[in-house]
Amino acid sequence: MRILITGGAGCLGSNLTERYLERGDTVCILDNFATGQRESLPAAHSAMTVVEGSVYDRALVDRVFTDFGPTHVIHSAAAYKDPDNWIEDVRTNVEGTIHVVEAARSAGVKRFVNFHTALGYGRPDALPIPVSAPARPFTSYGISKQAGESYLAIAGVPYVSLRLANVTGPRLAIGPIPTFYTRLKAGKGCFCSRTVRDFIDMDDFFSVMDLVMAEGAPTGAFNVSTGTGHSIKEIFDIVVDHLGVTLAEPVPEVDAGADDVPAVVLDPSETMRAFDWKPRYTFEQTIRRMLAWYDQHGVTAIYSHLKAPPAR
Numbered sequence: 001m002r003i004l005i006t007g008g009a010g011c012l013g014s015n016l017t018e019r020y021l022e023r024g025d026t027v028c029i030l031d032n033f034a035t036g037q038r039e040s041l042p043a044a045h046s047a048m049t050v051v052e053g054s055v056y057d058r059a060l061v062d063r064v065f066t067d068f069g070p071t072h073v074i075h076s077a078a079a080y081k082d083p084d085n086w087i088e089d090v091r092t093n094v095e096g097t098i099h100v101v102e103a104a105r106s107a108g109v110k111r112f113v114n115f116h117t118a119l120g121y122g123r124p125d126a127l128p129i130p131v132s133a134p135a136r137p138f139t140s141y142g143i144s145k146q147a148g149e150s151y152l153a154i155a156g157v158p159y160v161s162l163r164l165a166n167v168t169g170p171r172l173a174i175g176p177i178p179t180f181y182t183r184l185k186a187g188k189g190c191f192c193s194r195t196v197r198d199f200i201d202m203d204d205f206f207s208v209m210d211l212v213m214a215e216g217a218p219t220g221a222f223n224v225s226t227g228t229g230h231s232i233k234e235i236f237d238i239v240v241d242h243l244g245v246t247l248a249e250p251v252p253e254v255d256a257g258a259d260d261v262p263a264v265v266l267d268p269s270e271t272m273r274a275f276d277w278k279p280r281y282t283f284e285q286t287i288r289r290m291l292a293w294y295d296q297h298g299v300t301a302i303y304s305h306l307k308a309p310p311a312r
């Protein structure tokens with residue numbers, strides 16, 4: 001395969017790049033390094049090209065398609081760094097997505113895989129959230145990502161859009177797991193928001209990617225999750241246990257912020273049925289595998305697409 005990965009220097013993109021290069025595929029990465037890092041990718045590889053630039057730059061996107069000639073596209077680029085920078089979210093997540101989708105359509109790619117967020121569902125009526133639940137995003141990231149997916153759906157390319165639970169694996173630098181790990185290790189205080197989320201191991205994400213990238217596989221939007229929700233406090237307790245920390249007092253728990261959703265758990269049953277797929281790792285195994293990776297490699301910069309909670 002000749003795979004173009006937009007946002008290929010990011011957490012998911014760099015893990016996929018590593019995997020495809022090992023498998024013998026040829027990979028081209030288009031990334032502006034807004035949140036991804038060049039260092040996350042192999043220093044050099046004869047089957048890898050790295051192009052620095054934005055998917056918002058239509059001429060650049062077209063040039064990458066002409067020069068590289070991808071057979072497959074994985075659209076992983078997304079803007080979320082500054083929740084108040086709506087324009088950048090629209091440029092990258094809506095216009096940038098349209099640029100990549102239109103170029104992929106002209107090139108006649110075999111498969112277009114897009115990554116979407118559970119925030120597209122907004123505040124769900126019921127849990128776990130079926131893939132048929134209405135789109136009701138209410139953050140700039142969620143709104144713009146939803147629009148990107150909606151344009152992809154009407155473009156007439158053979159596409160799969162994966163609505164992802166929190167994927168954990170090498171280089172994850174966002175969310176409660178790296179935050180608790182870093183703060184507890186440094187002897188700093190933490191708080192847990194009273195929220196429930198679903199987590200999925202990178203290896204389970206890889207196994208679903210292998211199935212959706214296959215020619216002739218089902219198309220459309222699919223939830224990728226274990227289908228089981230866990231509280232942020234459960235993560236905190238596992239990190240405390242992993243690090244062997246003794247707490248002077250119980251960790252404070254705070255209600256979800258106004259721009260947050262109390263519980264997000266995606267229902268993967270349709271994905272499991274359509275692709276005959278099943279996640280392999282339990283919640284606790286997934287968190288502990290992540291912590292073992294931090295023990296070896298450390299945690300890098302931490303970003304969040306949510307606004308910081310008020311100072312305590």
Ligand SMILES: NC(=O)c1ccc[n+]([C@@H]2O[C@H](COP(=O)([O-])OP(=O)(O)OC[C@H]3O[C@@H](n4cnc5c(N)ncnc54)[C@H](O)[C@@H]3O)[C@@H](O)[C@H]2O)c1
Pocket residue numbers: 006007008009010011012013030031032033034035036037053054055056075076077078079091092096115116117118145163164165166167168
């Ligand atoms: N990791 C998860 O658990 C998760 C969950 C839900 C959705 N997603 C989606 O998966 C994708 C990858 O997420 P991630 O966790 O790897 O995040 P990430 O921030 O590590 O990766 C995103 C990459 O896109 C790049 N980028 C941003 N704006 C760009 C632009 N205009 N042009 C080119 N590149 C640009 C960034 O530099 C970064 O390398 C995103 O689309 C995200 O919305 C991820």
